[in-house]
Amino acid sequence: MHHKRKAIQDLYPDELAHCYGCGKNNPDGHQLKTYLMGDETIAHFTPDEKFTAIPGSVYGGLVASLLDCHGTGSAAAFACLAENIDLENVAIIPIRCVTASLKVDFKVPTPMGKKLELKGKLRSIEGRKILVDMTLSAEGIVCATGEILAIKLKD
Numbered sequence: 001m002h003h004k005r006k007a008i009q010d011l012y013p014d015e016l017a018h019c020y021g022c023g024k025n026n027p028d029g030h031q032l033k034t035y036l037m038g039d040e041t042i043a044h045f046t047p048d049e050k051f052t053a054i055p056g057s058v059y060g061g062l063v064a065s066l067l068d069c070h071g072t073g074s075a076a077a078f079a080c081l082a083e084n085i086d087l088e089n090v091a092i093i094p095i096r097c098v099t100a101s102l103k104v105d106f107k108v109p110t111p112m113g114k115k116l117e118l119k120g121k122l123r124s125i126e127g128r129k130i131l132v133d134m135t136l137s138a139e140g141i142v143c144a145t146g147e148i149l150a151i152k153l154k155d
């Protein structure tokens with residue numbers, strides 16, 4: 001539906017695209033893809049059974065991992081928006097972020113076998129510090145919320 005444009009992670013330069021959670025150059029990784037949609041970000045992911053916690057539910061470390069990579073991708077996208085960088089017209093994203101802090105609240109068990117939806121909203125940008133609020137939902141039910149502090153990398 002929204003995949004005419006490129007995912008934020010597909011705009012990372014090749015040498016920074018090996019992240020286990022979201023690097024397009026890591027064939028064994030999750031390859032999470034975050035899209036900027038207006039002033040929100042969105043990503044979808046359906047976990048494999050091997051990421052089970054209690055049978056029927058997804059292991060919390062994977063939930064955290066998805067929020068981590070959706071968070072840094074979202075932070076980079078929001079920082080570009082704030083600087084009027086049009087992501088439709090760049091081959092490589094000029095701003096990259098890493099996670100300084102990640103808080104995850106597990107609200108209800110995340111069901112296995114369902115397509116998960118991650119959303120991100122910008123809370124604030126202060127210098128190199130970008131705060132993003134996130135949700136991870138299954139079939140419209142919020143299973144976890146996340147709060148990330150991402151830091152813009154210096155070159």
Ligand SMILES: CCCCCCCC(=O)SCCNC(=O)CCNC(=O)[C@H](O)C(C)(C)COP(=O)(O)OP(=O)(O)OC[C@H]1O[C@@H](n2cnc3c(N)ncnc32)[C@H](O)[C@@H]1OP(=O)(O)O
Binds near residue numbers: 016068073129151
């Ligand atoms: C580009 C491809 C990315 C792929 C996405 C992958 C997502 C990830 O998981 S990244 C891997 C996990 N993260 C890491 O390994 C990062 C490890 N940490 C670091 O490298 C550094 O601590 C780093 C870069 C975050 C910040 O260091 P540095 O650039 O020296 O900045 P520093 O001055 O210490 O901090 C910047 C600001 O953030 C604040 N800050 C830093 N860490 C925290 C924290 N944990 N909590 C609260 N505030 C913090 C500082 O107080 C400072 O604030 P202010 O500017 O107001 O004084």
